[in-house]
Amino acid sequence: MPRYGFIAIDDRGREYRAVDEAMSEAALEGRLRKAGHWVAKAWEIRPMLQKGGLFGGSIRVPTRPLTEFFLQLSMQLKAGIPVLTALSGEAGESPHPGLKRVVQDLSERVQSGQTLSEAMAAHPKAFPRVVVNLTKAGEASGNLAETCNRIRLYMxxxxxxxxxxxxxxxxxxxxxxxxxxxxxxxxxxxxxxxxxxxxxxxxxxxxxxxxxxxxxxxxxxxxxxxxxxxxxxxxxxxxxxxxxxxxxxxxxxxxxxxxxxxxxxxxxxxxxxxxxxxxxxxxxxxxxxxxxxxxxxxxxxxxxxxxxxxxxxxxxxxxxxxxxxxxxxxxxxxxxxxxxxxxxxxxxxxxxxxxxxxxxxxxxxxxxxxxxxxxxxxxxxxxxxxxxxxxxxxxxxxxxxxx
CATH class of the missing domain: 1.20.81.30 (Type II secretion system (T2SS), domain F)
Structure with missing residues (x-):
């Protein structure tokens, strides 16, 4: 069944982000509407990029494009640009087609409420376990920009x-x-x-x-x-x-x-x-x-x-x-x-x-x-x-x- 990320407003007027399964976007909106929630935005999380999806999971990305990705992400975070904005920008600019699709999925997952490390964990072929753990540590310490730079140097x-x-x-x-x-x-x-x-x-x-x-x-x-x-x-x-x-x-x-x-x-x-x-x-x-x-x-x-x-x-x-x-x-x-x-x-x-x-x-x-x-x-x-x-x-x- 397809999975959708969405931004919704509950019956008390509070905005929240979540991920849920539904037969279609309309079915998702109908189910939430019955619960008194209004969907502001919804998007499908493509099965090919989900962990364990088609062809055994995520897309494999070479080291060189990943190095460039972490360099740009580090520079944008140091400049004070939010993670979601930085990911959205890189998704449109990445020259590598595989990395472009992965970054698009990262952006959607972060937009749905996941942390960057959680989104990366869904792509084990693109982001090794050591990279995911380093990103998680950077998020916990509040120094994600420096951590991304360390990952870039490591790669x-x-x-x-x-x-x-x-x-x-x-x-x-x-x-x-x-x-x-x-x-x-x-x-x-x-x-x-x-x-x-x-x-x-x-x-x-x-x-x-x-x-x-x-x-x-x-x-x-x-x-x-x-x-x-x-x-x-x-x-x-x-x-x-x-x-x-x-x-x-x-x-x-x-x-x-x-x-x-x-x-x-x-x-x-x-x-x-x-x-x-x-x-x-x-x-x-x-x-x-x-x-x-x-x-x-x-x-x-x-x-x-x-x-x-x-x-x-x-x-x-x-x-x-x-x-x-x-x-x-x-x-x-x-x-x-x-x-x-x-x-x-x-x-x-x-x-x-x-x-x-x-x-x-x-x-x-x-x-x-x-x-x-x-x-x-x-x-x-x-x-x-x-x-x-x-x-x-x-x-x-x-x-x-x-x-």
Whole structure:
């Protein structure tokens, strides 16, 4: 049944806003009229944008348009423009069609009496839980404009980290694709033809050539099984980590132990922890509650488990830095910076300093890791090409010696 937001006047002359279901706008007005209420304005809340509506809920909006949305909203709120007026203006100006529809729905929901955070909660694909909670904290503290600016900075940070990752991955990904294509051509086309030629000439084969030919024969006759095994492994890891928390924890712990890459994963998780906690605590969310929300945003269950234990200790009255010292996943530098903040009563500033530290270090670490990975991949590819060339060259030399 359609849902309508409306502004009405009751039998005592008081104006109020509400949301109700009705077969049509006329049916809604008739029902309210019987109760002695007069409808001043009514509008349908479109089902497609309701939580759990068509296609599973709200519209997904990219990070960049959302960043621009929060920037404009922050500037308008700082200028003293009411939330509803600001939303109405942005609904007509947004260049992104998905965001435009979402903002229109936000405007209608706020007009019907919902708070901005409640309206955002109806669009989980557009506004993550952390954004909704930050907005709610900003509304409670009366500093929504500054909170919107913090959300904008948070989204810009996320976009910057992802851009650094994409830039660093571009060349290694290109080399990897070329290497896989070359391996496929060698084992499925080149070596089988060469093996047929050697069989006709009845040439004794060196060990390296035999290994290459047997590997090629295995891939040619079992390629479906190889692809199926890769797909089954991926599916097992993907669904296993979702269905079994224990297995997910085991996989994430193994990720952190991978040489070089494990350290980068840990640093990315710590950067998310510091950035999210700094934004939430700075927005006025209590530390235990902020830690509870941050735990699920790190992207690693090992770090999530440590943060959950940290939250429990803080709830019991212990200081955060003393608990961090007993968890090796938290670096000594971070623990010391948090300790200074807790001792001086400036924890918000300390969290900002930790966040700034990771903002400086993480991009350099990403570039450094992939700058080391690129030559290793090239050396590996050159080594493989050399082995293939040698496996072909050795039988030819043997054939010349026989003749």
């Amino acid at each position: 810009e940070w996320q976009e910057r980290i992802m851009a650094d990752m994409r830039q660093a991955l571009t060349y290694p990904a290109f080399v990897l694709v070329c290497a896989l294509a070359f391996v496929f051509i060698v084992f499925t086309l080149l070596i089988p033809r060469f093996a047929k030629l050697l069989a006709e000439l009845n040439v004794p084969l060196p060990l390296l050539t035999q290994i290459m030919m047997r590997t090629s024969d295995f891939f040619v006759h079992n390629w479906a099984g190889v692809l199926g095994g890769v797909a089954a492994t991926w599916a097992g890891l993907h669904f296993g980590t979702r269905l079994s928390p224990g297995f997910a924890l085991l996989v994430d712990r193994a990720k952190l132990k991978i040489p070089v890459i494990g350290g980068l994963w840990c640093m990315i998780g710590m950067a998310r922890f510091a950035q999210n906690l700094g934004v939430m605590y700075g927005a006025g969310i209590a530390l235990p509650e902020a830690l509870g929300m941050v735990a699920g945003l790190t992207g690693n269950r090992v770090l999530e488990k440590s943060i959950t234990e940290l939250r429990q200790a803080v709830t019991e009255g212990r200081q955060m830095h003393s608990v961090m010292g007993s968890h090796p996943i938290f670096s000594k530098l971070v623990s010391q910076m948090i300790a200074v903040g807790e001792t001086t009563g400036s924890l918000a500033t300390a969290l900002e300093n930790v966040s700034d530290y990771y903002n400086e270090v993480l991009p350099r670490q990403i570039k450094r890791m992939f700058s080391l990975l690129e030559p290793l991949m090239i050396v590996g590819l050159v080594g493989f090409v050399g082995m293939v060339a040698l496996s072909i060259f050795l039988p030819i030399v043997s054939l010349l010696n026989i003749r």
